[in-house]
Each structure stands twice: as C-alpha cells, then as structure tokens.
Amino acid sequence: MCFDSFEKERFDAFEFIVLIPLPTRSMLLMIPAHDLIAMYLAIELQSLCFYVIAASKRKSEFSMEAGSKYLILGAFPSGILLFECDRTTTDQFLETSL
Template sequence: MCFDSSEQERFDASEFIVLIPLPTRSMLFMISAHDSIAMYLAIEPQSLCFYVMAASKRKSEFSTEAGSKYLILGAFPSGILLFGYDRTTTDI
C-alpha cells in the first residue's frame, strides 16, 4: 500500500540536475556583486529556478498553482525593484 502511493507520487527528477547548480552559481555571483543591478541579475535566475521547482510535480494541480502564484507574486516586486533602480540612477 505504501509502495503504491509512492509510485503515484513519483516525479521525474532529471530537471533537478540543472535546477540545483544554477541557483548555486547565482548565489556565488551575488556574493561578488558590486552594484545593485548585478545583485538583481544574480537574484533573478535563482528565483526563477525556485518557481520551476515549486511547479515540478506535473500531475498535481496544487503544484501548478503554487508555481504560478510564486511567478506572479515574484514579478511584482521585481518590477517595482527595477523601477526604483531606474528612478534612482537617471539624471534629469
């Protein structure tokens, strides 16, 4: 009975081979960032990989919903952050 449920809940972990090193590299790039745009460019691939990891269970509607919610809720702060960077760096 326990093995049947684990077979039903099993998912393909081949994408994790790519999705684990990419956020790790972006964390290392974030350490060496000297300005705010480099910091933003280091955080963004990391967050996108975490959105994909949240939605990695293809057969679960909760997983798909979680991934889409994270994407939408992550896009707004990202846009606000970029707008703030733009407003603080322009010379008018």
C-alpha cells in the same frame, strides 16, 4: 529535497540536476556584485529556478497553482526593484571617494 523523497514521489525529471546547483551559483554571483543590475540578474536567476521547482510536480494541480502564484507574486517585487534601480542616480553599491 533528498533522493529518498524523489523515489517515493517517483520524480524522474532530469531538470533537478540543473535546478538544484543553479540557484546556489546565482547566490554566489551576488557576492561580487557591485552593480544593482548584476544583483538583480542574480536574484532573478535564483527565483526562476525556484518557480520551476515549486511547479515541478506535473500531475498535481496544486503544484501548478503554487508555481503560477509564486511567479505572479515574484513579478511585483521584481518590478519595484527595477523601478528603484532606474530611479537611483548611481548604479554602484560601493562608491570610493579619494
């Protein structure tokens, strides 16, 4: 997304100031994640920002439809990941056995 396209489409939404750096920071939170829950929270923070960006064009019905479909299709892998985190016996990525 560049600022020229914002001017063409007349996006005056101030949310983009937050919605662009926030997924980047959540990607950086996945690097030191040693727990599955920390990884899940970083992925969910990133995906929620992308859902809002997908549905950001308020006057277009296609944008709202895309955002809602993205949310529904993102909920299923999220639930499967949480179910798998619950099924595992340990929540650590790195186990050190000395």
